[in-house]
Amino acid sequence: MQAVDVAIVGGGPVGLGLAIDLGQRGVNVALFERSSKLHRIPKGQNLTQRTGEHFKAWGVYDAVKDAITMPAAYGTGGVTTYRTLLSHYSYDWLIRADVRAFYAADNMRIPQYDLEAVLRERVAQLDSVTVRYDHQVEQIDATDDGVRLRVVDDQGDAMEAVARFAVGCDGARSMVRESAGLTRSLREHFRRMILAVFRSDELHDLLERFPGKSYFNALAPEKEGYWQFFGRVGVGSWFFHTPVPIDSSLDTLDLGEHLAAAVGREIAFETDYLGFWDLRIAIADSYRKGPIFIAGDAAHSHPPYGGYGVNNGFEDVRNLAWKLEAALGGWGGEGLLDSYSAERQPVFESTADDFIARMIDSDRAFVETYSPEKDRDAFETAWAKRAELTRRDVDHYCPNYAGSPIVVGGAGPTSAVGEHSHAARAGYILSPQDDVAERLGSGFNLVSVGDNAEAEAAFATAAGDLGAPLDIVSMAPTAATARWGATLILLRPDRYVAWAGGSVDATRILTTAIGGQQEGEVS
Numbered sequence: 299m300q301a302v303d304v305a306i307v308g309g310g311p312v313g314l315g316l317a318i319d320l321g322q323r324g325v326n327v328a329l330f331e332r333s334s335k336l337h338r339i340p341k342g343q344n345l346t347q348r349t350g351e352h353f354k355a356w357g358v359y360d361a362v363k364d365a366i367t368m369p370a371a372y373g374t375g376g377v378t379t380y381r382t383l384l385s386h387y388s389y390d391w392l393i394r395a396d397v398r399a400f401y402a403a404d405n406m407r408i409p410q411y412d413l414e415a416v417l418r419e420r421v422a423q424l425d426s427v428t429v430r431y432d433h434q435v436e437q438i439d440a441t442d443d444g445v446r447l448r449v450v451d452d453q454g455d456a457m458e459a460v461a462r463f464a465v466g467c468d469g470a471r472s473m474v475r476e477s478a479g480l481t482r483s484l485r486e487h488f489r490r491m492i493l494a495v496f497r498s499d500e501l502h503d504l505l506e507r508f509p510g511k512s513y514f515n516a517l518a519p520e521k522e523g524y525w526q527f528f529g530r531v532g533v534g535s536w537f538f539h540t541p542v543p544i545d546s547s548l549d550t551l552d553l554g555e556h557l558a559a560a561v562g563r564e565i566a567f568e569t570d571y572l573g574f575w576d577l578r579i580a581i582a583d584s585y586r587k588g589p590i591f592i593a594g595d596a597a598h599s600h601p602p603y604g605g606y607g608v609n610n611g612f613e614d615v616r617n618l619a620w621k622l623e624a625a626l627g628g629w630g631g632e633g634l635l636d637s638y639s640a641e642r643q644p645v646f647e648s649t650a651d652d653f654i655a656r657m658i659d660s661d662r663a664f665v666e667t668y669s670p671e672k673d674r675d676a677f678e679t680a681w682a683k684r685a686e687l688t689r690r691d692v693d694h695y696c697p698n699y700a701g702s703p704i705v706v707g708g709a710g711p712t713s714a715v716g717e718h719s720h721a722a723r724a725g726y727i728l729s730p731q732d733d734v735a736e737r738l739g740s741g742f743n744l745v746s747v748g749d750n751a752e753a754e755a756a757f758a759t760a761a762g763d764l765g766a767p768l769d770i771v772s773m774a775p776t777a778a779t780a781r782w783g784a785t786l787i788l789l790r791p792d793r794y795v796a797w798a799g800g801s802v803d804a805t806r807i808l809t810t811a812i813g814g815q816q817e818g819e820v821s
Contacts, residue, residue: 309418311417340531
C-alpha cells in the first residue's frame with residue numbers, strides 16, 4: 299500500500315481518537331484494527347469532563363451524548379458501601395460533577411462499544427484517514443526513515459505498509475510495545491478477577507435506595523480491600539467485578555454466590571457474559587522509541603478503579619497528535635517528540651501511585667483496622683472521615699505538565715495531582731467557555747486580554763519565523779478573564795498553557811514550546 303504519515307495499530311477508542319485528531323489536521327493516516335465487530339463488553343464507561351472537551355475538539359460531543367441510553371436520572375456518580383450493598387453504611391464516591399465549573403464540557407457514562415460506534419462514524423468522514431478493519435499487524439520494524447509493518451487480513455493475505463511514524467494503541471499485550479523493546483514496570487498489586495455482565499431487575503429495584511447513582515463499590519474485609527464493584531449498563535443491566543481465588547475456572551465458579559456476598563442477599567439474574575482478568579498495574583518506562591510510540595493500555599494498564607484508563611488514553615493521543623503534525627510539518631523536532639513521553643509517562647505514574655494504588659492500600663488498611671463488630675464507635679468515626687476525604691480523588695485529580703521541558707514557568711513536577719483553578723498556570727489545562735473556545739484555532743493560540751499590541755506582534759513574528767501555527771485571540775477584560783490572572787496566555791494545540799504572563803520574549807517562549815533549544819533561562 300502507499301506510504302502514509304502515521305500508521306495506527308489498534309482501532310479501539312484510543313486509536314480512533316488519534317486517527318480523528320490527526321485526520322482533522324490533514325495528516326495522512328492508516329489505521330489497522332483486527333476486528334470489524336464491536337465487542338459488547340461494557341468497559342471504559344466513566345468519562346471525565348476533560349474527555350468531553352476532546353469530544354468537542356473532534357466534533358463528536360453531541361453525537362456521544364445522543365448515543366447515551368441510560369436515563370439521566372441515574373446520574374454519573376457512585377456509592378461506596380461497607381461489606382454489602384444492603385449495609386447501613388454508605389457514602390457518595392467519585393462525584394465528578396463537583397468540578398464541572400472548571401471545564402467546558404460534561405462528564406458522561408457510556409459503554410465503550412457505543413462510544414466506539416460514534417468514533418467509527420466520525421473517522422469515516424475524514425478523507426485523509428484510511429481504516430482497515432479485519433487487519434492484524436503482526437510485525438513492526440523501525441527503518442532509517444520511518445517504520446515498516448507486516449499486515450495480514452482476515453483471509454490470511456499479507457501486505458506491507460510503510461509510514462513515517464507508528465503508534466501502538468493495541469492494548470495491554472501490545473505487539474507494538476514488545477517489538478519496539480519498550481519495557482514496563484509492575485506494581486505489587488495482583489489479583490485474579492472476574493467480569494460478569496448480567497441482567498437483574500431485582501438488583502435494579504434494590505438499588506433504588508441510591509437515587510442518581512450508577513456504580514457501586516462494596517468494601518468487604520474478606521476481599522482485603524479489593525473491590526466488589528457493580529456498574530449500570532442499562533436499566534436492569536449490570537457489570538460486576540470481584541476478586542476470586544487464583545485457581546478459579548468457569549466450571550467451578552458460582553457467580554450467584556459471589557453476587558449474593560456482594561449484594562447482601564441472593565438475587566435473580568441472567569448471565570450475558572462471564573470471564574476472568576488479571577488485576578495489575580503496569581506502566582511503560584518510556585512511551586517512545588525512535589519513530590514508534592505507544593498510547594492507551596499499551597502504555598499503561600491497571601484495574602478499572604475510577605475510570606482512569608480510557609480517559610488517560612484519550613489524553614495521550616490529544617498530546618501526541620499535534621506533536622506528530624509538528625514533526626511532519628517541519629516546525630517541531632526531536633525535543634517536541636520526546637516531550638510526549640516526558641509529559642504523559644509521569645502523569646500516569648502519579649495516577650497509579652497517588653490514586654489507584656493509594657485507593658487499594660487505603661481500603662485494605664481500613665478494613666484491617668476497623669469493623670462495627672470490633673468497635674462500632676471507632677468504625678463510624680473512621681467511616682465518616684472516609685466520606686469526607688473521598689472528594690479528594692475528584693478535587694485533586696488535575697493532571698498537569700508543570701515540570702515539562704516545553705512549558706515555560708511551570709511550578710512543580712509533572713503529576714496527576716493538582717488543584718483545580720480558573721487561573722492560567724503554565725502546564726495546566728485552561729478550558730475557556732464556548733464564546734472563547736469557538737475563536738481558538740487548532741494550532742497555538744495567544745489569548746490576549748486588553749491592549750497588548752506590541753506583544754501580539756512579537757508572537758506573530760516569532761511564529762512566522764519558526765513556522766509554527768498561531769492564532770491571536772484578542773479580548774476585552776471581563777470578570778471571567780480577570781480570573782485567569784494573566785493578560786497574555788499561550789495555549790498549546792491541546793489547550794494546555796505553554797506560558798502565561800505579562801512581559802514577553804516571544805521567540806524564546808515559542809521556541810521552547812515547540813521543543814527547540816535555547817541558551818539561558820526562559821521566564
